[in-house]
Amino acid sequence: MTPPMNRPDRAAALHKARARATATPDDPSWPLHLAEDLHGIRADWKTSAEVCADAAWAARSAGRSVLDLLSPEDVHATNRDPVTTRTLAHLYLSALRFDFRCPTLQRLVEQLAQPARLALSSRPALATGTDxxxxxxxxxxxxxxxxxxxxxxxxxxxxxxxxxxxxxxxxxxxxxxxxxxxxxxxxxxxxxxxxxxxxxx
Structure with a gap:
């Protein structure tokens, strides 16, 4: 049974996942470790996007951009489990956004299958007035x-x-x-x- 969203152990696990991802930008495998952590805590789409944005920002600030580790193929990959695919997509798209690579970001989204574009547009907005x-x-x-x-x-x-x-x-x-x-x-x-x-x- 899925644990309640507000359970202290889940909150602690989420904090640990966020800290682990932002603390190891030199480790090229940290995106996959983050995907494992998010899978383990059953993170929803919004939580994944927020944690990945923090991690991508930390990596960028440390001079270790996610764009050096991932590629557009990671966004379109179909040979991974859904959580890993979602995590890598969130990381890569966040990195493009932070670098103001808007044309690349737009092209990447346009290359997604139509159902994926409709699903993306229907997600809750992440802009809370603080981004x-x-x-x-x-x-x-x-x-x-x-x-x-x-x-x-x-x-x-x-x-x-x-x-x-x-x-x-x-x-x-x-x-x-x-x-x-x-x-x-x-x-x-x-x-x-x-x-x-x-x-x-």
């Missing part, structure tokens, strides 16, 4: 829509959510904030001119 990469993308979309104040709010939250010392991603977020400020200032500068022209014509 800096998601907030970064939201801010860019809002800028292109001309919703500058909302975009600034999103990018400010993204900067607040960044782990300490992440210089490379911080620079990308600061650049997006500068673009938002410039676009907003240009829009505000043009608006009175159009109003004045309309009033005098």
């Amino acid at each position: 800096p990469i998601v907030l970064f993308r939201v801010a860019g979309a809002l800028r292109r829509l001309g919703r500058y104040d909302e975009g600034l709010s999103a990018i400010d939250r993204a900067i607040d959510c960044l782990p300490p010392g992440d210089i490379s991603v911080h620079a990308d977020l600061v650049r997006e904030r500068s673009l938002l400020c410039a676009a907003r200032d240009l829009h505000q500068h043009r608006s009175p001119t159009r109003t004045s022209s309309g009033a005098t014509s």
Whole structure:
């Protein structure tokens, strides 16, 4: 019988799996060990995605990107058990997202079988308002829509959510904030001119 989600022993096992994965980025077999751990605790899709995102981020921060260990074939593999396939897919897709490899990520998802794409789109959203990469993308979309104040709010939250010392991603977020400020200032500068022209014509 599946143990309840809130049992202390399961929570401890989940914590151990997360710690083990993030503590051994130099071990090339850590993704498979993580898959074993997640299988052992019967992690659901959302839990797997969250743990894998943490592990991929830790590996990236240590200069040992998951992209050096896995390949697109690991996402499409059909010769593994479902939990291992899901774990490797979560790790690889998270690594692509953290590196801002959006075209590659899009192509990879488009190559999935149609049922897998419908299933992926129906999963619960992982963005809880605390993922800096998601907030970064939201801010860019809002800028292109001309919703500058909302975009600034999103990018400010993204900067607040960044782990300490992440210089490379911080620079990308600061650049997006500068673009938002410039676009907003240009829009505000043009608006009175159009109003004045309309009033005098």
